Amino acid sequence: MRNFLRILPLAALLAGAASSAHAQVELNFWDQVWGPGSYSQRAQQLVDDFNKSQDDIHVTYRSVPWANWYETYVTAIASGSAPDISTGAGFQAVQFYSMDAIYPVDDLVKEMEANGSAKDFAPGTLEAMKYDGHYVALPWAIDLRALFYRKDVLEAAGQKVPTNWDEFLAVSKAVTKDGIYGVVSSGDATGMHWILSAMINNGGGLFDADRKPNLTGEKSLAALNFLSSFATEKVLNPASAGYTNDDALGSFNGGKAAFYLSSPSTADQAGKEKDKVGVVPPLTSTSGEKGTIGWINNIMVYKQTEHPKETLKFLRWWSENQKVLWTEGKAGGIPARVSFQQDPYFTENDQVSFVIKNYLPIVKPMSATAGGTFPQLNEIDGDGFMMSLVQKLWQGQPAGEIVTPAQEHLQEIMEQ
Template identity: 80%
Template sequence: MRTIIRVLGVAVALAASTSMAAAATVELNFWDQVWGPAPYAQRAQALVEEFNKSQSEIKVTYRSVPWANWYETYVTAIASGSAPDISTGAGFQAVQFYSMDAILPVDDLVAQMESDGTAKDFAPGTLDAMKYDGHYVGLPWAIDLRSLFYRKDVLDAAGQKVPTTWSELRAVAKAVTKDGTYGLVSSGDSTGMHWILAAMVNNGGGLFDADRKPNLTGDKSLEALDFLSGFVSDGSLNPASTGYTNDDARGSFFAGKAAFYLSSPATADQAGTDKDKIGVVPPLTSPSGQKGTISWINNIMIYKQTQHPEETLRFLRWWSDHQKVLWTEGKAGGIPARLSYQADDFFTQNDQLSFVIKTYLPVIKPMSASAGGTFPELNEIDGDGFMMSLMQKIWQGQPVKDAVGPAQEHLSEIMSQ
């Protein structure tokens, strides 16, 4: 009888101990956008598991979030009280959600990184891009930008050289278009819309003027839209582009059915055995004499709904210090915000990526160019879809003057809310 009681007592004590240990484990939810091909989410999931195994106080659950309806996904989660503890997201997601009182500033973490010298490892301007209303609303992790790729074999077959200006690009695109091969392939989804942003900032225009007023109808912006429309009138654009998804457009480019394709820096690495047939067009000189392309500073943010801010900050610091594998193994699409990661052999020995870092990074411009800075409306503009509609109309051959009016009006509505 004593033996039975003693055994039961030990069992109860062990159960209580296990229960206390379980209660002591903080559980966090991490939502992460799809930043690359299939290996990305797989490697990100594995990296979360590595963090979980590295300590016993915190357990992070990983969720891969697709870009389709991403804006609605987060807004709904915040409104329903089911936001994650931490997430990556669109370039201006943190600042808009901060304005909605949904984001927890990471000032203390940035101060810690400044104190131990880590802050110097962030590329110039990336930390500043996270600052709004006197607070750091997120931590930068990647620089997303759009660079122009070309098929060496398509240009060689037509006896064409790599263009350096807008006029040369249009001429080369027209010269290679024949027998089912086009000068340009794009898509009718959000990635196709990046042609508008890239061309406008390349020409010194953009969504806004210096006073932050909508400027789609400004001279330099209209000149950029007319430039894009020219590919349609020349017959150089694959006419299926409007109905294409980005996967369709990329597949056409990889198959050698188009000479030029605008995409993220790691595009060539997804081309398999055709990688060496793909080159990067140097930043083009626009009619205004400027060079430039669109960029976003992708960030990680912490939500105010978290019940464990200290533990979430701890995970965020660990993630920032260990995320190089998201590129080297996960094939993430952007360029790391950390300079030490950019210096890795994975980038320096990759012809396409190293060329993008050397030539495109110095001329990148944000969606807020020419206005400068960051503001909440940018996130709604990024996820609203009206710019995508404008791109579709242009790719369908509608006159620019007819297509741009509704877009300018909608942009004004967003900015006046």
């Protein structure tokens, strides 16, 4: 009995130590697919690196496909099984915040401001995460639209790179012949981005300064008429209204069109044709302005987390260590952190470097010219009414005759 009494405390201590060793906080991280297969693989490895770096937190990584992504998160929130943290689309955090599902990251931002690390975020990106007086997420990537051109197509027609809208149409006319067109686009979401980019380029946008729908405003309508002229001037591939983005990209990469509006990594998708792809300097519109559309992708914490302190710790670590998602994982878009943008991976890529230097400073969000962020933007971004509008524009229908239904639908969304 005496020996048993001596052994029992030791056994209890060992049991307690074993329990303590396994008392890790478990976090679930859901991450959208932001690139090719290499992206999710490198993201998993990065999570593994975090797990090895300390003892008190263990993160489980889940790659979430874009198909039905919105339903995936809404269902998880409604059922009480939301992740602790996730990446997401440009307005995901603000919409879910309005549903009381997002945990503000104000304390983390204060810490980063105090030690100066918040200054590493590109101008305007952190403020774009602020809604209702709170930071609802951290920015991690910037997706914007730039205008690309085929050097060989312009050279064959003896044309120079345009600098304004009038020159753009003139060059497009000059190259359109023998099965080659000035412009190729699509009737899906990528084609819709022409609407947003052109309106912002002309100093307009979906809204006025008071956040009222403004598709019919003077500058916005002028931009829509400019797009409609692609078809009426016969410089647009007539199949564009029915094309998907893959169709349009294939046509451009095949040298069948001079101009194509898309993401910063477009040239990298051209394979052996990459050196034939150039970036058009931002065009000056008829109103004398420059600009393009951009989205700032979020990484957010959910209110359902039982471990906000640990989740914020992981969020900060992830934000500061995710450069490899681009340099090794081949993520799309541009990092929200300026220090990442200065990596040779970007600076030695001629096309991407040009986009960062020339387009990034003039990017504006979908909320231009109202500014800020608000929950309706997520629905607008995913609604099909602008795809219907761009399809009609690519068919050459006058903007003044087709914009009213889109304006009314935008008003309905804003009134919800």
